[in-house]
Amino acid sequence: MTETLTYTRKDFQSDQEVKWCPGCGDFTILASIQSFFAEAGLPKENFVVISGIGCSSRFPYYMNTYGMHTIHGRAPAIASGIAITRPELSVWVTTGDGDALSIGGNHFIHLMRRNVNVKLVLFNNQIYGLTKGQYSPTSEVGKITKSSPMGSIDRPFNPVSLALGAEASFVARTIDMDRKHTMEILRAAYEHRGTALIEIYQNCNVFNNHAFLELTGKQIRDENRINLEHGKPVVFGPEGEHAVILENGAAKVVPTASVDPSQIVVHDAHAVNPSVAFALSRLSHGPHGPTPLGIFRSVERPVYEDVLQQQIDTAQEKKGVGDLDELLRSAGTWTVE
Amino acid sequence: MQLAGTRFTSDSALFGNDLATFPNFPAEIRAPAGTVAGVSSFQVQIADFDILTPGDEADVLVAMNPAALKAHLKGVKPGGMIIANADAFEPRNLKKAGFESNPLEDGSLDGYRVFAVPMERLTKAAVADTGVSSRDALRSKNLFALGLLGWIFTRPIDPTIDWLKKKFASRPEVAAANIASLKGGYNYGENTAAFKHTFHVRKAALEPGEYTNVTGNTALSWGLIAAAKAAGLRLFYGSYPITPASDILQELAKRRNFDVMTFQAEDEIAGIGSAIGAAFSGHLAATGTSGPGLALKSESVSLAVSIELPLVIIDVQRAGPSTGLPTKVEQTDLLFAMYGRHGEAPLPILAAKSPSDAFDTAIEAARLALKYMTPVILLSDNYIANGSEPWLLPDLDSLPDISVPFAVEPNADGRFLPYLRDEKTLARPWAIPGTPGLEHRVGGLEKQEVIGNVSYDPANHQLMTDIRAWKIRGIANDIPSLEVEGDEDADLLVLGWGSTYGPIMGAVRRVRKDGLKAATAHLRYLNPFPANLGDILLKYRTILVPEVNSGQLRHLLRAEYLVPAVGLNQVTGFPFKVSTVEKKIREILA
């Protein structure tokens, strides 16, 4: 690119009326993503936003980029087809917890393991919004909803743990209200070549209001928010009075003063082994009590489409560019006079 | 047995016979050896005239054990020849196959010419000097049988000797044993007076030109590569393994040097999903599967219809329902291809009629998909997929140009309208990501006509539903008229589709040789039907529709044209025999 791109958020707003419930966390996320795209430095036409089905999946209609609103749970597969065939594009999936982890659970884990260059933004509101309030695969046990009047019995997924378990190369978590943090995470994900999971806690103020109060409430957020920063010891609290240590492989919160500073976990987002990141992700179930936000993991791993293209190049070097005439004759021919 | 069959085929092809093959395997990888369920077979038909089907009654059956005899005896012509590996007809094997007594001795095969050959003993003797273990020696008994067949059918065995030398170049002792066994079989035929006469099958009078032998799955894969070339696009194939479609994924995966991208997805849904993504981003996108996989894909097929993207969807049909008979043949997905979606989601459906025809059908499917911006279903089946036949190589320079231009600039006063249609084809423009100024969104929600924004307007939904139907129906004007072969003044039309081509043609030719009057036509296009189909149907007193299902095309014809078509239907897992179709025609004409 020779010309500098001077986009503003407006350039990424489509002419469609945004139809979420007033006060929905999706608005903030939309604003964050539009603002980030404007700043990213990529020509507008190279962004593609793919979604499944759900409130959050209406997202592409509101983005003035290329986009596709697809079917429930399948966006990762469709986005993979785009990213694999067109590495120059920046391909984003916007999805909900039901979309990504229930019906699309299989595609989710396979996207993570394959490392196609797709950024998956998971709007986690711990409820089904579009279908009006049933519990979701991230809802806590015992949640009373329309489809679980006596409390849900299912154990919830922790999306970060799940992605780390599938050895995703980039895993991060943020929250809708914190636009600055969201933008930072979006930038890091964008700059990471490979699959990125960005879990965003999103408030559905109609069906699951205040689900993330522990991270947003004025009095308690400082007590609960653990900011993960690469190379820094994992301490939190208004005065840094809490620290995270490892005990038998599990992460544990202790008073900072009670341990030797060398015992405190120093966050290493680039560690090849994901087990410490996994241990950190187990600190909370979404979120109850101290909850890490930030980049859990960011490692370099071969990217699917790069390796595919290498195979094509190697095959063409070795065998020459395919000659169809030759191929049709490869099993031997005979001539009838 | 698959290897011996393949070699016999090649040797016959090189000799210049027409041929057709039909491998038949059990579904279980390790079905219990010696049981009828575990029998693997390979049927070859060779002739000096053009063969239309491999799946007919056999002149010769080579049975390597009692189970094979049990499984295939009913397929042998009365008076046919049975060559049995006598060593395997011992009490344990006989019992496993369910024989009370040895059929080679108890007179139950009196209607056939039976040759009991102690193949295992003879093979061991033939390879004695090559130094291989007796276990390896026994493995080469199939080549003994092949050598014997070579002699009986006056087939040269030299090409197979060359082939063995190459194949086992790194293990010369194995090559030597196999060659010794092959020659042993040949010499046994020559030396024993047991076989009073040999068969002389002359070279076939095929159309002049260069031929190769090809299976349907291979031809289909190559057709996709050719289509991508003709379209000037990269090929992307997203799929999940399933018998009998896996070979397509495997064949294409070998062709990276053709710039082919294959993606082995986590399931069929992701297979088609990835292909939809590749289509959106400007590729010739295809996905392939068999019935159960098509069921999984159906929600995505509807999406592709709604967003109007080009996509080739291959269904190599197998017997269902559910897992059914995964290695056996049926044509039972026609109505599923036609209607197996939610909402009204019409799309073109094409069917290949033979292994080599799969090549042309793939190119045609791609042409329609690209030109009309629509998913297209291509039906093949297990019989076409694994069967083979000689193929007069196409002239690749005469491939049709099926390229379509991408939209590169706004199409309405500086704006880009993703559903502004081509007046003739009703296709919408294909603007791919990365094109400046044409940013747009597509999706499964109903779209406002022309503009493409989400619309819940009732009249708009009616119109969009109509337009999608008109678009597909209009394709009838862009496909060849149906051609009828046979007697001008016939009262009977035998109409088929897909792999019943061979048996139907064979049967019609046989009855016409006897002076009976019949006409026949074969449908490649099942949706829309060729424009002249209605007129043709009205000309005949009887329309016979043989199908390897319970009457699915017949159902469509009756519904669409109100004609009293009659069916000949079979769902045994096997293709029709020529004689079965012939018998039905004779009944009708009697």
Ligand SMILES: Cc1ncc(C[n+]2csc(CCOP(=O)(O)OP(=O)(O)O)c2C)c(N)n1
């Ligand atoms: C195949 C299919 N099954 C079910 C649905 C109904 N459905 C639409 S959205 C949804 C759940 C959405 O929840 P979530 O992904 O959490 O998104 P949110 O609406 O909360 O943003 C369901 C079950 C559908 N559209 N398609």
Ligand code: SF4
């Ligand atoms: S239902 Fe919830 S998630 Fe959906 S738009 Fe309304 S507030 Fe947002």
